[in-house]
Amino acid sequence: MAGTASRDNAARQPGAPWLTLKTREMLEAWLFVSPTFIGFLIFFLGPLVAIFYYSMTEWNLLSQQATFVGLRNFENALLENPDFWHVVRNSVIFALGLVPLNIALALSLALALSRPFFGVVFFRTVFFAPVVTSAIAWAIVWKFMLQGEGGAVNQMLAWIGIDGPNWLREPNWAMAAVIVTRVIKMVGLNMILYIAALQSIPRDYEEAATLEGASRWQVFRMITWPLLAPTTLVIMVLTTIGSFKVFDHIYQMTGGGPENGTLVLAFYIYQQGFKFFNVGYAAALALIMFAIVMALTLVQVMLRRRDME
Amino acid sequence: MTKVLLKDIRKRFGTVEVIRGVDLEIEDGEFVVFVGPSGCGKSTLLRLISGLEHISEGELSIGGRIVNEVPAAKRGVAMVFQSYALYPHLTVRDNMGFGLKVRKVPAGERARRVSEAASTLKLEPLLDRFPRQLSGGQRQRVAIGRAIVGNPDVFLFDEPLSNLDAELRVHMRSEIAALHQRLSTTMIYVTHDQIEAMTLADKIVVLREGKIEQVGTPRVLYKSPGTIFVAQFIGSPKMNILPLADGQPISHGASVPATAVSVGIRPEHLSLVQPSAETLRGKVRLAEYTGAVTLIHVELDGGQTCLVIHNQGTMPEISAEVGLKAAPEHLHFFDKEGCAV
Numbered sequence A: 001m002a003g004t005a006s007r008d009n010a011a012r013q014p015g016a017p018w019l020t021l022k023t024r025e026m027l028e029a030w031l032f033v034s035p036t037f038i039g040f041l042i043f044f045l046g047p048l049v050a051i052f053y054y055s056m057t058e059w060n061l062l063s064q065q066a067t068f069v070g071l072r073n074f075e076n077a078l079l080e081n082p083d084f085w086h087v088v089r090n091s092v093i094f095a096l097g098l099v100p101l102n103i104a105l106a107l108s109l110a111l112a113l114s115r116p117f118f119g120v121v122f123f124r125t126v127f128f129a130p131v132v133t134s135a136i137a138w139a140i141v142w143k144f145m146l147q148g149e150g151g152a153v154n155q156m157l158a159w160i161g162i163d164g165p166n167w168l169r170e171p172n173w174a175m176a177a178v179i180v181t182r183v184i185k186m187v188g189l190n191m192i193l194y195i196a197a198l199q200s201i202p203r204d205y206e207e208a209a210t211l212e213g214a215s216r217w218q219v220f221r222m223i224t225w226p227l228l229a230p231t232t233l234v235i236m237v238l239t240t241i242g243s244f245k246v247f248d249h250i251y252q253m254t255g256g257g258p259e260n261g262t263l264v265l266a267f268y269i270y271q272q273g274f275k276f277f278n279v280g281y282a283a284a285l286a287l288i289m290f291a292i293v294m295a296l297t298l299v300q301v302m303l304r305r306r307d308m309e
Numbered sequence B: 001m002t003k004v005l006l007k008d009i010r011k012r013f014g015t016v017e018v019i020r021g022v023d024l025e026i027e028d029g030e031f032v033v034f035v036g037p038s039g040c041g042k043s044t045l046l047r048l049i050s051g052l053e054h055i056s057e058g059e060l061s062i063g064g065r066i067v068n069e070v071p072a073a074k075r076g077v078a079m080v081f082q083s084y085a086l087y088p089h090l091t092v093r094d095n096m097g098f099g100l101k102v103r104k105v106p107a108g109e110r111a112r113r114v115s116e117a118a119s120t121l122k123l124e125p126l127l128d129r130f131p132r133q134l135s136g137g138q139r140q141r142v143a144i145g146r147a148i149v150g151n152p153d154v155f156l157f158d159e160p161l162s163n164l165d166a167e168l169r170v171h172m173r174s175e176i177a178a179l180h181q182r183l184s185t186t187m188i189y190v191t192h193d194q195i196e197a198m199t200l201a202d203k204i205v206v207l208r209e210g211k212i213e214q215v216g217t218p219r220v221l222y223k224s225p226g227t228i229f230v231a232q233f234i235g236s237p238k239m240n241i242l243p244l245a246d247g248q249p250i251s252h253g254a255s256v257p258a259t260a261v262s263v264g265i266r267p268e269h270l271s272l273v274q275p276s277a278e279t280l281r282g283k284v285r286l287a288e289y290t291g292a293v294t295l296i297h298v299e300l301d302g303g304q305t306c307l308v309i310h311n312q313g314t315m316p317e318i319s320a321e322v323g324l325k326a327a328p329e330h331l332h333f334f335d336k337e338g339c340a341v
Helices: A002-011 A021-054 A072-080 A082-113 A120-132 A135-145 A152-159 A171-200 A203-211 A216-227 A229-244 A248-253 A265-275 A279-308 B042-050 B092-102 B107-120 B136-149 B166-183 B194-200 B218-223 B228-233 B244-251
Strands: A057-060 A065-068 B004-013 B016-026 B031-035 B057-062 B077-080 B154-158 B186-191 B203-208 B211-216 B240-243 B262-265 B271-273 B280-289 B294-300 B305-310 B321-325 B332-334
Touching (some): A021 A279, A082 A265, A216 A229, A216 B092, A229 A279, B004 B042, B016 B211, B042 B057, B280 B305
Antiparallel strands (some): B262 B332, B280 B294, B280 B321
């Protein structure tokens, strides 16, 4: 060892730094990423590992006693508790309503706003602004607008002779109302993604197709839409995940009602964990939600890949 | 007969006029090349003919029919884009058959015409590949194939070879020339490469700042350029232009027009001789060896640099005093407006 050390010392030029350039660069890199990395370990990876453990315990937050119960919480959710499947059904309905509506609206807006014209930036800002608005504030405003008596929506409907329902209090309408208001809030984000994708499609494709006799609809159907497929996949995956995670909107607008008609998975997890203090059960539900979202994402990716092939 | 006729064509983008009154007659079956420096309006002129841009003023007729208000798809033209514009999600077969499909040509007829074009361009083995699986030259051939399939009256090429490497460009140039011979269809070709223009064209249209500078066969443009701009644009390396006073010794024996203020001599028409009173005199500053010839930069006594193509005899040393001589018939004289006299 002494021999090695003396060889290292001998190889080092007088006045040269102790550490090699590569080592110094590596240390600098770690120094820069360490705040984020430490935050990731404490606030993300830690809870993620913990949730696996909690999901196998019966832990009432009030009693502060966690008992290991193995897969009992999962059995309870999947096989015994009818509420769980009702909640899953609500989440699926929410996603099935929200995702296609969001994509259709985002794409329509992007097609209209991807080319420059006077005022285009204003319109893009208008449609994007709800994305950066506080979700709670948004939900409160819509809650007032959707009131049965004196709500702005029903007042406008009354002008054209329609007697609007009590949107958030009638089981048939509440889910539709939360879907539509959620779409209006979030559509701007997908619109921006679609605008970026549309602008990256070379103009030559459209011109070549036009010269060959394609109508605008044919250009869209045969050229633009297939070329947007990768973006559509990303949007589908992100929007589906977002729709399963929806919480603040439901919390503020309906509280899961009426008659549990808008009780979706994320809100149900919150209820179990922080209202009824069944932390172990809530953790198991969270893992089930994770598995559902993961499975849906994989299915979407595989379907798109098959389409593209 | 697919004659293309442009009458006082103008194009404005806002207040900027980029095409400023172009009159041109393109005969049936002619291969016409638009050439000029960047921003001269050659691509815009092609797009006006294709219908991808709207004509601000003037009259365009194709095959005797005024087409100013006729949509691009109904003008009987097909265009090969600089980027090839091959649809990346479609196979070569589907790319070539795209136009026929949107025009609702029956599948059988479509397949026959695609396979016919593929055979013309030797594309059969590539028909089921995607554009990303093709080389630059193959993509170029597919783009041409897509244009052929539609059986157009006029082919438009917008700098189709500019994305290819030098060797492939030479090869594709000859393929395009052969294709024109085989199809005998009117072809309009845009390039900024004057070698491409010279080798392919029946007729070259030199454009400058949105106007036609000169129209003629490659030989006419080379031998009798109408302006200094054309003289320097056509031919490589470009023509040397000297003030008449500086060029006096070399024009000895030539009949110099009274209005001439400058004289032009192509580098290939200058020869290196012993300096004397009847030669231009200068010093060799640089010699660029290119294999077949050497391009010699000679700094004249007046301070101007003259290019000389030297392909025989001994190479002069750098800084050596040399004389330059040219035959009187190779001299071009220009007046103070830059027009040939």
